[in-house]
Amino acid sequence: MNITFLVGHLAKERHSLLYELALDLGEHNNNVTVITGFPSRRITEKVRHYYLEHPIEQVSDNVKVIRVGSKSGEGNGLFIRMIKYVFLTVSIYKQAKRHEADAIYIYSTPPFLGLLGSKLKKIAPTLYNAQDLFPDTLVKMKKLSENNFLVKFLRSLEKKVYNSNAKIVTISEDMKNTIIEQGCNEEKVEVIQNWVDIQKINKVDRENNQLFAKFNLDKNSFYISYAGDIGLFQNWEVILDAAEELDKEFNDIKFVIIGNGSYKDNMEKSIKRRRLNNVFMFPLQPIELVSSAYSLGDLELVSLEKEMTKIALPSKVGQILAAGSPLLGMFDSDSYISSEIKNKNLGAIVDNFRKESLVELIKYYYNNQHELDSISKDVRLYAEQQLERKTQTSKYNDLLRSISS
Incomplete structure (x- = not known):
């Protein structure tokens, strides 16, 4: 099976869960093409330069990473970051539509990425992984009212994300209930808890x-x-x-x-x-x-x-x-x-x-x-x-x- 794997940023030094998921999907004899941006936050300059110099990386026999978009980082301030997220989403979409796929995995960050489900479902069915619920996090962070014009607009986009993707996966029963409360069909929503590599993490006395x-x-x-x-x-x-x-x-x-x-x-x-x-x-x-x-x-x-x-x-x-x-x-x-x-x-x-x-x-x-x-x-x-x-x-x-x- 050919899987297109869309995520805002992927670096094994920071985004270990996503990196492990891509590798493990590859081990199931899938051909996985990861399309992502250039990581910049919470990594060393040495690591950042490595990724800047390696926009295409074959990380295993069945997993290839293609990095697209701006190389200048995510920017400071909410407004600048949101603008950069929009451009990154467009860059990921342009690359994704070039690839044949049997299924498409879409991560919830950046927040606009899930909207690609409405476009990419013409290529293959899409699975949206809601690790973060947006705009709920923004509402909480900025203490915004549900009557706020921006919140209403973002809620409409959220519903489009839930309606346009074939499956919605989230990481807890509480988050599943929140998604359903926003009008998503309960049958579409699955819970898969995030994992941990129990071979690597152990008790240290x-x-x-x-x-x-x-x-x-x-x-x-x-x-x-x-x-x-x-x-x-x-x-x-x-x-x-x-x-x-x-x-x-x-x-x-x-x-x-x-x-x-x-x-x-x-x-x-x-x-x-x-x-x-x-x-x-x-x-x-x-x-x-x-x-x-x-x-x-x-x-x-x-x-x-x-x-x-x-x-x-x-x-x-x-x-x-x-x-x-x-x-x-x-x-x-x-x-x-x-x-x-x-x-x-x-x-x-x-x-x-x-x-x-x-x-x-x-x-x-x-x-x-x-x-x-x-x-x-x-x-x-x-x-x-x-x-x-x-x-x-x-x-x-x-x-x-x-x-x-």
């Missing part, structure tokens, strides 16, 4: 975790760790409120925040203003240290603002599970991920985003650390049974074959 030496951390302390994007929707002030209260009572309960993002400067200022001695921030670590990063904490913190689970699910959840680390989640209590964490013994959920609940849970596990060992085993087993890479990517292969026949 504290004695062998090189990040403790690298960050000069006391191995005898109790750690709440976060690794990933330091963005606008992680309830940081609630977390720092909890850290401030714990700092007054304990000298061996510590928070480690690893990553970069739009809220990082605010975090650093807030930590300094509060004079916190128990919160430590470090830059994003190389991908080869992912197991160490997600094994660092006694509890691994994952947080999303209220109602964000309806439109997003952090990819780091799978990596934390593969590392066998107990989750400390701050999500909507009625969300699917919260139910899984509570019902499958994967960790604990903060009650209603309350600082008091967060403090109480941290104190509980600090005083009952023996319980974390059994949770850790259940966490790793869940990853092996539910999130194994080949199992999950095979589901995409089966769906693409089903719409092509």
